[in-house]
Amino acid sequence: MLVKILTTVFLTSGKWSILVRKTERAVEDIALTRYASYLVAQNADSRKPETAFAQNYFAVQTRRAEIIEQGMLEYERVREREKLSQTEKQLSSILFERGVDQHGFAIICSKGDMVLFRLSTQQLKNEMKVPDNRPLADFLPTISIKAKDLADEMTGINVVNKNLKGYNPIEKEHVDNSSAVRKMLLKRSIQPEALPSAGDVKKPKRKLDSEDKTILKKSKR
Numbered sequence: 001m002l003v004k005i006l007t008t009v010f011l012t013s014g015k016w017s018i019l020v021r022k023t024e025r026a027v028e029d030i031a032l033t034r035y036a037s038y039l040v041a042q043n044a045d046s047r048k049p050e051t052a053f054a055q056n057y058f059a060v061q062t063r064r065a066e067i068i069e070q071g072m073l074e075y076e077r078v079r080e081r082e083k084l085s086q087t088e089k090q091l092s093s094i095l096f097e098r099g100v101d102q103h104g105f106a107i108i109c110s111k112g113d114m115v116l117f118r119l120s121t122q123q124l125k126n127e128m129k130v131p132d133n134r135p136l137a138d139f140l141p142t143i144s145i146k147a148k149d150l151a152d153e154m155t156g157i158n159v160v161n162k163n164l165k166g167y168n169p170i171e172k173e174h175v176d177n178s179s180a181v182r183k184m185l186l187k188r189s190i191q192p193e194a195l196p197s198a199g200d201v202k203k204p205k206r207k208l209d210s211e212d213k214t215i216l217k218k219s220k221r
Helices: 002-009 034-043 049-096 102-117 121-127 142-161 167-187 202-220
Strands: 010-018 024-032
Touching (some): 024 034, 034 049, 049 102, 049 142, 049 202, 102 167, 142 167
16 A cells, blocks of 8 residues: 555656766656655755755645635535525525414424424524524534525425425424434434534624625726
8 A cells, every 4th residue: 555655646757867978868767746745845854945945835835725725614604504594584485475474483493403403492502602692503513504404495395395384284394304304414423413513604704705805806906
C-alpha cells in the first residue's frame, strides 16, 4: 500500500543533461505532485530558507482552503434554513385551506419535532440554549434542518394527494412522515437529538449578506 502511494505522488521522470563536451545523456529524475511537495517540505530541515518558505506556503494554502470550506458549509446551512421557511409557509397555506388554523399548524409541527427528535420543541430549545423568542430551526445543524424540511415536504404532498382534511388526519400524516425520516437517519447511525447546536444561523447569514453587498459595490465601480 505504501509503495502504491509513493509511486502515485512521486512520479519518475526523465530529462536530458548537458555534459562538458556539449553532449547529452538521459538521466533519471523525479516529478513531485503537490502532495509529494507537501510531504517533502514538512519533513525537511526548516532551518533552510527554501524549506521554511515551502512550509509557510502550505500552511497559508491549508488555512485558505479551510476558510473556503467553512464558508461553503455556512452558505449551505443558510440556504437550507431559508428553504425550510418557504416549505413551512407553503405547508401552512395548504393546511389552512383544509381546516387547520395557525394554532393547529404550530401543534402539528411540534408533534412532528417530538417524533423526529424524541424531544418536544421546548425541550430541544432548552438543550440547545435557544432563546424563547427564536425558532428552533435557527440553531439546528444543516442535516436536522434538511430532515425537518423533508418531513414537511412529504406532508404537503401527501395531504394534497390523499385529499386529507381536518386536524386529526393531517396530524397523523405529519407524525408518520416525521417517524419515517427519523428511521432513515437512525439507519445511517445519525441520532438527530444527539447532534449539537450549530449556533445562530443569523450570524453567518449577516456575514454572507455583507459579502454580497461588498461584491455588488465593487462591481459598480
